[in-house]
Amino acid sequence: xxxxxxxxxxxxxxxxxxxxxxxxxxxxxxxxxxxxxxxxxxxxxxxxxxxxxxxxxxxxxxxxxxxxxxxxxxxxxxxxxxxxxxxxxxxxxxxxxxxxxxxxxxxxxxxxxxxxx
Amino acid sequence: xxxxxxxxxxxxxxxxxxxxxxxxxxxxxxxxxxxxxxxxxxxxxxxxxxxxxxxxxxxxxxxxxxxxxxxxxxxxxxxxxxxxxxxxxxxxxxxxxxxxxxxxxxxxxx
Numbered sequence: 001x002x003x004x005x006x007x008x009x010x011x012x013x014x015x016x017x018x019x020x021x022x023x024x025x026x027x028x029x030x031x032x033x034x035x036x037x038x039x040x041x042x043x044x045x046x047x048x049x050x051x052x053x054x055x056x057x058x059x060x061x062x063x064x065x066x067x068x069x070x071x072x073x074x075x076x077x078x079x080x081x082x083x084x085x086x087x088x089x090x091x092x093x094x095x096x097x098x099x100x101x102x103x104x105x106x107x108x109x110x111x112x113x114x115x116x117x
Numbered sequence: 118x119x120x121x122x123x124x125x126x127x128x129x130x131x132x133x134x135x136x137x138x139x140x141x142x143x144x145x146x147x148x149x150x151x152x153x154x155x156x157x158x159x160x161x162x163x164x165x166x167x168x169x170x171x172x173x174x175x176x177x178x179x180x181x182x183x184x185x186x187x188x189x190x191x192x193x194x195x196x197x198x199x200x201x202x203x204x205x206x207x208x209x210x211x212x213x214x215x216x217x218x219x220x221x222x223x224x225x226x227x
Binding site: 032034042043044046049051057093095097103104105106107108109110111 | 149151153159160161162163166168203207212213214215216217218219220
């Protein structure tokens with residue numbers, strides 16, 4: 001149980017275009033999902049906390065107008081990278097908390113590799 | 118703000134040798150501590166958390182509040198333990214956010 005999927009697993013886009021990444025909790029409900037960015041051989045950097053039915057909370061230094069987050073249901077959060085540039089190329093990972101779990105555990109998706117040309 | 122430090126970027130041991138991956142944290146209150154593992158080309162997954170006080174795949178970790186440490190240990194390393202290990206913490210009132218250390222790449226040689 002507690003599986004999180006991401007789609008697509010990898011995407012290549014041209015500079016200036018927008019890309020949407022989906023994060024789904026497959027067998028549990030998640031009021032809270034998290035979006036991370038991971039650079040090669042580096043740790044995960046939290047970008048934002050996605051809350052179902054309300055606005056996302058962004059970490060300091062993350063442009064909310066560039067990284068649009070929508071959490072419209074208890075099983076789906078989306079991250080849209082708007083007007084992508086080569087420096088946005090990275091590995092984006094989402095995680096989710098089980099609504100019915102009182103612990104702090106998060107379940108991670110497999111990640112999405114974004115390459116902006 | 119809370120911080121997690123993993124001083125070793127790389128750690129290499131031989132099969133059967135003991136292994137200890139270090140993790141120190143800075144937080145004035147009582148955090149919840151985790152170890153996550155990422156095997157090659159796989160997603161991040163929870164290895165263990167301090168509140169459950171369990172042993173997973175032979176690994177244990179004890180929270181030492183005096184030293185603000187949560188080191189991960191295994192008495193006899195196996196080749197399949199080779200992976201990236203991340204220490205993380207979460208604190209009450211943070212909306213369950215995890216703060217990760219930079220990770221330690223463990224290589225277990227035959």
